[in-house]
Amino acid sequence: MRVPFIKMHGLGNDFVVLDARVDDVPELTGETVRRLADRFTGIGCDQLILLAPSADADFAMRIFNHDGGEVGACGNATRAVAMLHGKEARIATAGGLLLASPTQGGASVDMGVPRFDWEAIPLAYPMDTLSMPVAWDMLENPGAVNVGNPHVIFFADDTDAVPLDRLGPEIENDPLFPERVNVNVATIVAPDHIRLRVWERGAGLTLACGTGACATAVHAMRRRLVEPKVTVTLPGGDLRIEWSEGGSIRMTGPATESFRGSFEWADYA
Numbered sequence: 539m540r541v542p543f544i545k546m547h548g549l550g551n552d553f554v555v556l557d558a559r560v561d562d563v564p565e566l567t568g569e570t571v572r573r574l575a576d577r578f579t580g581i582g583c584d585q586l587i588l589l590a591p592s593a594d595a596d597f598a599m600r601i602f603n604h605d606g607g608e609v610g611a612c613g614n615a616t617r618a619v620a621m622l623h624g625k626e627a628r629i630a631t632a633g634g635l636l637l638a639s640p641t642q643g644g645a646s647v648d649m650g651v652p653r654f655d656w657e658a659i660p661l662a663y664p665m666d667t668l669s670m671p672v673a674w675d676m677l678e679n680p681g682a683v684n685v686g687n688p689h690v691i692f693f694a695d696d697t698d699a700v701p702l703d704r705l706g707p708e709i710e711n712d713p714l715f716p717e718r719v720n721v722n723v724a725t726i727v728a729p730d731h732i733r734l735r736v737w738e739r740g741a742g743l744t745l746a747c748g749t750g751a752c753a754t755a756v757h758a759m760r761r762r763l764v765e766p767k768v769t770v771t772l773p774g775g776d777l778r779i780e781w782s783e784g785g786s787i788r789m790t791g792p793a794t795e796s797f798r799g800s801f802e803w804a805d806y807a
């Protein structure tokens with residue numbers, strides 16, 4: 539059987555979107571996701587997104603990393619599917635209910651209330667997540683935030699000088715993070731501007747990470763390093779993040795549909 543797909547991206551963080559609301563999509567396994575996500579032998583993407591009907595929301599969004607693992611949140615994909623939906627939507631995800639509205643060329647999303655308890659990140663043992671007494675080489679004293687998925691955030695004078703291709707996988711797989719972790723390295727450029735690079739759990743270095751931008755902005759706000767509204771510049775472009783203590787995070791930015799196609803399911807199952 540042939541299964542239709544839509545190729546989309548948010549600031550270069552790219553997705554294969556399967557829409558089980560309108561198409562027949564057989565049950566996905568980690569192996570099928572890995573094969574489809576492979577950039578040499580498959581369609582190629584950072585995340586595979588499966589849209590499905592939902593009893594509690596306008597639709598459900600399941601998120602699978604490049605390595606086949608299912609996860610709770612993806613900020614860039616949420617903007618992409620909000621744009622696809624074309625009108626205000628309540629989107630059910632494993633990380634919680636998200637509210638999204640399409641904008642000119644993208645979407646604005648209420649990403650929910652961030653969590654800071656060490657159990658919620660989760661960490662392997664109790665620790666102050668605002669100022670963690672741990673270090674990996676030049677990366678030290680990070681913070682941790684869960685925005686539907688787990689993030690650790692380091693500040694550095696120059697994000698480009700950090701060997702994230704080496705330290706990213708080391709930190710992602712450190713036993714301190716029992717569910718592994720997304721690794722963010724940020725520079726405060728100005729009180730309203732952060733520069734950010736992200737090593738994504740299950741996907742590696744990506745051009746942008748929406749939840750990474752949310753987690754980093756919130757952590758910088760909690761440390762009183764930036765204002766409640768910031769621009770986060772990633773290698774793929776800019777996101778606008780707004781948050782105030784106790785509230786939910788608003789993320790606004792672009793999304794793009796690249797092309798539509800279909801694939802033979804048996805080639806990837």
Ligand SMILES: N[C@@H](CCC[C@H](N)C(=O)O)C(=O)O
Pocket residue numbers: 551584585603609610611612613614615687688720738739740741744746747748749750
């Ligand atoms: N690209 C995403 C995040 C995708 C999931 C992440 N790699 C995880 O494992 O939690 C984004 O834009 O937020």
